[in-house]
Amino acid sequence: MHIQTAKAASNGADSWDLSRYAADFPILAQQVRGKPLVYLDNAATTQKPAAVIRTVSEFYEQHNSNVHRGVHLLSQRATQLYEDSREKVRAFLNAASTKEIVFTRGTTEAINLVASAWGRETLKPGDEVLISWMEHHSNIVPWQMVCQQTGATLKVIPINDAGELDLKAFESLLSTRTKMLAITAVSNALGTVNPLPTLIEKAHGVGALVLVDGAQLIPHAAVDVQALDCDFLAFSSHKLYGPTGVGVLYGKEAGLHAMAPYQGGGDMIRTVSFERTTYAALPNKFEAGTPNIAGAIGLGAAIDYVSGIGMNAIAQHEAAILEYGTAQLLAVPGLRMIGTAKRKAGVLSFVLEGVHPHDIGTIVDMHGVAIRTGHHCAQPVMDRFRIPATARASLALYSSRADIDALVRALSKVKEVFG
Amino acid sequence: MSEFRELYQEVILDHNRNPRNFGVLEDANRFADGTNPLCGDKVKITLRVEDGKIAAVRFDGMGCAISTASASVMTETLLGKSEEDAQKLFESFHDLITHGSAGEVDKSLGKLKVFGGVSEYPTRIKCAILCWHTMKAALDGSQEPVTTE
Numbered sequence: 065m066h067i068q069t070a071k072a073a074s075n076g077a078d079s080w081d082l083s084r085y086a087a088d089f090p091i092l093a094q095q096v097r098g099k100p101l102v103y104l105d106n107a108a109t110t111q112k113p114a115a116v117i118r119t120v121s122e123f124y125e126q127h128n129s130n131v132h133r134g135v136h137l138l139s140q141r142a143t144q145l146y147e148d149s150r151e152k153v154r155a156f157l158n159a160a161s162t163k164e165i166v167f168t169r170g171t172t173e174a175i176n177l178v179a180s181a182w183g184r185e186t187l188k189p190g191d192e193v194l195i196s197w198m199e200h201h202s203n204i205v206p207w208q209m210v211c212q213q214t215g216a217t218l219k220v221i222p223i224n225d226a227g228e229l230d231l232k233a234f235e236s237l238l239s240t241r242t243k244m245l246a247i248t249a250v251s252n253a254l255g256t257v258n259p260l261p262t263l264i265e266k267a268h269g270v271g272a273l274v275l276v277d278g279a280q281l282i283p284h285a286a287v288d289v290q291a292l293d294c295d296f297l298a299f300s301s302h303k304l305y306g307p308t309g310v311g312v313l314y315g316k317e318a319g320l321h322a323m324a325p326y327q328g329g330g331d332m333i334r335t336v337s338f339e340r341t342t343y344a345a346l347p348n349k350f351e352a353g354t355p356n357i358a359g360a361i362g363l364g365a366a367i368d369y370v371s372g373i374g375m376n377a378i379a380q381h382e383a384a385i386l387e388y389g390t391a392q393l394l395a396v397p398g399l400r401m402i403g404t405a406k407r408k409a410g411v412l413s414f415v416l417e418g419v420h421p422h423d424i425g426t427i428v429d430m431h432g433v434a435i436r437t438g439h440h441c442a443q444p445v446m447d448r449f450r451i452p453a454t455a456r457a458s459l460a461l462y463s464s465r466a467d468i469d470a471l472v473r474a475l476s477k478v479k480e481v482f483g
Numbered sequence: 484m485s486e487f488r489e490l491y492q493e494v495i496l497d498h499n500r501n502p503r504n505f506g507v508l509e510d511a512n513r514f515a516d517g518t519n520p521l522c523g524d525k526v527k528i529t530l531r532v533e534d535g536k537i538a539a540v541r542f543d544g545m546g547c548a549i550s551t552a553s554a555s556v557m558t559e560t561l562l563g564k565s566e567e568d569a570q571k572l573f574e575s576f577h578d579l580i581t582h583g584s585a586g587e588v589d590k591s592l593g594k595l596k597v598f599g600g601v602s603e604y605p606t607r608i609k610c611a612i613l614c615w616h617t618m619k620a621a622l623d624g625s626q627e628p629v630t631t632e
Binding site: 419420421422423426427437438439443446452453481482 | 490491496499521522523524545546547548549551604606607610
């Protein structure tokens with residue numbers, strides 16, 4: 065009997081396995097192209113649990129109104145829900161105050177906000193902004209633009225063949241000229257997890273600020289911004305099981321306070337006359353115009369959802385699926401993994417000998433398996449590995465070993481066609 | 484298998500494995516570069532036009548099976564055609580891959596008809612059409628870089 069119990073466990077009932085939560089995600093129950101959907105494009109966007117969808121639709125059915133203005137009941141309710149959501153984000157990140165939580169359109173806008181509002185005021189010729197070779201375009205281009213505008217210089221930390229940061233090069237690039245280290249926590253194209261505590265400590269050592277691109281971190285691990293001591297952290301709701309079109313910029317209060325506004329408009333002002341405008345207090349100073357109210361409230365519901373499961377449990381589950389997926393994919397003849405860092409999270413990026421990633425993507429899609437193919441908005445990474453693109457399977461809390469098995473079966477069909 | 488055999492027909496797989504007219508024509512008098520910014524595919528088309536006819540044509544670059552085969556079959560088809568015929572073929576090929584082979588298909592397309600299946604895959608149409616846009620730009624003498632945007 066004992067043996068039978070152990071066997072049952074190895075068939076998918078492991079204590080770490082969270083894939084049963086897939087039942088909470090209505091979209092995953094469907095068939096695509098006549099096959100059960102296997103969704104492995106979570107680094108692009110995650111699916112939404114019923115609780116998030118219900119929260120957003122309840123908002124529009126029962127509470128919809130603008131925030132921070134009307135005296136009527138619906139406006140009070142909408143404002144309360146919106147600000148409750150900000151508090152959920154604060155608690156989730158362990159930020160010191162809700163003044164440090166700015167709602168944006170997403171990670172991209174959060175980074176642009178800092179590059180513009182901090183960079184344009186502060187940077188001058190001779191100053192340096194340090195990024196890494198593995199950045200998403202959204203953590204390259206805003207800094208390139210602000211460097212062009214201010215005469216500052218953009219420096220890039222190289223990566224090794226495994227897709228890990230070259231820490232020696234990082235230290236030699238770091239100097240008192242470095243004003244900002246803008247670095248991803250987890251590479252979207254390679255899955256590499258960067259050693260944030262070391263990077264942040266050393267950058268602070270030369271007086272630089274640190275912005276963390278947390279788009280691929282926040283969905284996969286518990287984060288405490290005070291322990292991390294980063295100056296800014298950006299992430300998107302839609303990669304954390306929440307709605308699209310909303311994201312968060314966390315910034316230390318003193319830093320945000322010292323920054324000029326990003327955009328001008330309603331909601332970010334205290335008083336306006338044609339001669340002079342005074343700005344609202346934090347965080348409203350950075351939230352010009354009507355925000356994505358339903359989106360922010362939906363993000364709050366997503367945070368409730370993942371907190372109910374536990375970020376540590378999610379991290380443990382995804383690590384186990386990543387390990388299983390790595391072993392299964394490496395057994396596929398002609399497959400080469402791109403990104404073999406010692407510490408990885410959520411991403412399996414690969415190429416198949418003799419087959420372009422786009423053809424892989426189309427053929428596995430025929431078998432109901434959704435993966436991403438292309439340069440993943442990280443063209444410098446592709447250039448570094450001298451490839452035009454990769455195929456990328458990326459994980460979420462609902463990913464299962466069965467999903468990996470379906471991908472491997474579909475890849476064998478690719479071999480049949482291109483054999 | 485049958486569903487994606489319609490896309491990956493034997494002719495396409497063959498031209499992907501053994502692309503015809505691959506490389507750069509040294510004595511070209513028309514040329515253009517094309518890119519697909521969405522996927523990073525790049526193609527260079529070089530042609531030699533003599534007395535209004537395509538005397539030689541080559542393609543160079545790196546892409547998926549659809550884009551490689553499309554460029555390979557295109558060069559085979561264009562060889563010996565007049566500039567005017569090449570422009571007409573561009574229009575017919577464009578119709579074929581956007582509307583499929585269900586409707587009226589220009590008979591002069593010949594082997595190009597194997598790309599009719601691409602119409603079922605909207606995200607792959609750009610893969611098949613990039614080399615044609617680039618060829619057209621080369622014939623038209625356009626100085627603008629060609630993109631599928």
